[in-house]
Amino acid sequence: MARIYSKRQAPHLAPPLVLILIYAGLIVLGCAALKLPFATTTPITWSDAAFTATSAVTVTGLAVVDTGSAFTLFGQAVVMLLIQLGGLGLMTFAVLILSMFGLPVGFTHRLYLREDLNQTSATDLLALTRMILKVVFICEFVGAALLASVFVPEAGWGEGLWQALFHSVSAFNNAGFALFPDSLSKWVGNPIINLTIPALYILGGLGFTVASDIWRVRRWHRFSLHTKLMLVGTIALLIWSALAFGIMEWTNPGTLGSLSWSDRLWASWFQGATTRTAGFNTVEIGNLTDGTSLMFMTLMVIGAGSTSTGGGIKVTTFIVLLLATVAFFRQRSSIQVFGRELGLDQVMKVLALSIISVLLILCALFALLLCHEGDFLDLAFETTSAFGTVGLSRGITGDFDGAGRAIIMAVMFVGRVGPLTLGFLLATRRPRRIGYPAGTVYLG
Template sequence: MARIYAKRQKPRLAPPFLLILIYAGFIVFGTFALKLPLASTSPITWSDAAFTATSAVTVTGLVVADTGSQYTVFGQAVIMLLIQVGGLGLMTFAVLILSMFGLPVGFTHRLYLREDLNQTSATDLLALTRIILKVVLLCELIGAGLLALVFVPEAGWREGLWQAVFHAVSAFNNAGFALFPDSLSRWVGNPVINLTVPALFIMGGLGFTVASDIWRTRNWRRFSLHTKLMLAGTAALLLWSTVSFALMEWTNPGTLGALSWPDRLWASWFQAATTRTAGFNTVEIGNLSDGTALMFMTLMFVGAGSTSTGGGIKVTTFIVLLLATVAFFRSRANIHVFNRELGLEQVMKVLALTTISVLLVLCATFVLLLFHEGDFLAIAFETVSAFGTVGMSRGITGDFDNAGRAVIMAVMFIGRVGPMTLGFLLATRKPSRIGYPAGTVYLG
């Protein structure tokens, strides 16, 4: 009796490319939603709507209009929804919806989910998704409750609770959108704001795989290598950036110089923590010294963790680059860290990702300088902020014309979804049928 084997149906489009189309679709949806008359207090242009939608879906936070005054509660809700979907991951969000309605998650959906979560295997993805949902809801609910202690006494129950929920979602997803024109500067010395908001975006910036590992394991020795590198790297960057910012800006009258010393310490901690991922600020970014601005650009370029709500080349990528450099100077062929070994393939992926990222930032900065006369540092700062989906600005976002906005939107989009496509291309191997003799190139 002949057996009939059912062929496994493969997706017509590669998962990363389909995810990119879905992200673009949500941007289009957000653009039309924000253009509705009930979404804004006064008419906005299509360019304003498209820029805001792109910034929200890519969880960047760059704005061309004040979110709190330009948009109604409906418009703010649309922005918050775009932030939540963009930060959580579109396929993760879709699988959660399917699970809530008891619908099966097929093989094709698992492939897309695997790419969205940057996983190498399609097993245990649903369990990982459920853990992500628990972590997200728990962090955002606790964060909203704590922020309500500050916002409700000042704005009342209705408006205060809305502000607490909006900023909790924005903070955990590292979006940087705020309902106040000066971001969170009026609470520069408030302990609740300075502890709750950084805790939210640090948790979101660690990455869902790290959160899942911590949730399941809760033992340093049993953590994966990725989790150990992320925790150690994040702690080191936070300590270094906090101390550096305090030393460089302590006497600057435009930032820390006008504050009391306790507020200076709070501001140093908050601004150093938010720079790599979130985009909130408690001091005026336009008043930073040139040295501090350059340091911030470096931190924004590094960004947060893989599969996180943040952008950048990722902390683990930066660490592997440093480890590869150290191994080279020690004449070692392999990289050893936490009793594990990293192979040449991973180093090559890191080099490819970093090279493409550097070229993207340089090309975008060059194009902006061609069409917009202005401060080079401010334009470069804006470009790096867009690529890292950070959202900090030296005050020039609203000065760009439609062409400049298009460039920034493209950089935000690539900074958010580009690594997925690059990872897919690097993971696709085509064995070579032709071999060549080894050659020598003199370097340095």
């Protein structure tokens, strides 16, 4: 008599959960690699290695040790690899490797890739992935070539080329890691630095779907609504942030006040552009006025574009919030923009993402205030920078103890991979079984 064995099925994990586990695993591997004796010039603690790995994978740029002096060439290469994998997404590279070996990409892998790229459909993902990789490597190669014209004459061919490549990768992925203790302050008035670095992180911050649209369509009237909103929103935020920074800091001796007239203009452009995503700086962030710091915190919360290498609630989320407010005061039940209409479901998603983001920042800031003594503005700035995966700091990152570092690491991680989970939950629709009569709540 034949026996019938029950076949246990492997537990099914949602794609966002798998990606979160993969990102966490990459942080663990990066931490172990950075703790190797030949990865550092002097021994660092496990806390230093874990914080650096988390900051690199989440493309934040906050650092507790100086990347250029604390790590050897191997350690710097590990940091750069973590930035590249964390910025573009592990699934993008996985699909590339499978394609190189001629292996098929199954439906499950397409689901994971869809979540990693924040797409609503699993179709055409392979073409999008290949286009992403082409754009990325072309941009990083051109950026490294331009930066080499600055670094090679100063550091020599070997060191100069490495510095150019590292900063090109770090800039395009909006990481903000630099090999110099004062970031890029040495080149505050250098035109090549002030044009190349911002161009890289602006392109990386627009988002892969926007890059795909521009690459394939190349005509404004045929662009998708998302692409139009991203381009208009990005340009508007760049102009506003650069002008506002220049006006508020023009006479501040700690930032622009001590620079020449031309250097002030370059610094205003660079710092205004880098605030939402990248984390590089050419002036001392700790010397900013309170008003400028508050503006920076607002920009860091807004962040970059969806499916980009940057963080934050995203530019399109901010735009939809503004449009919904305008529609409310005009007593409209929907949002009209660029000949398209956004319904209530889009507004609900935007509200959910925004509220969760604000609550996360407030809870993390409250926890930091309980376990770490420091200036309120400094802690608030650091928390917002960690959530937006920006990397700008008022100089207190190295002062945190173990609990403070753990909080900042958690905020960086959630700021990078949290939207994946939230997007999955918002995209999952469950039919209502019970309906209730409409009610009225008095607001305001």
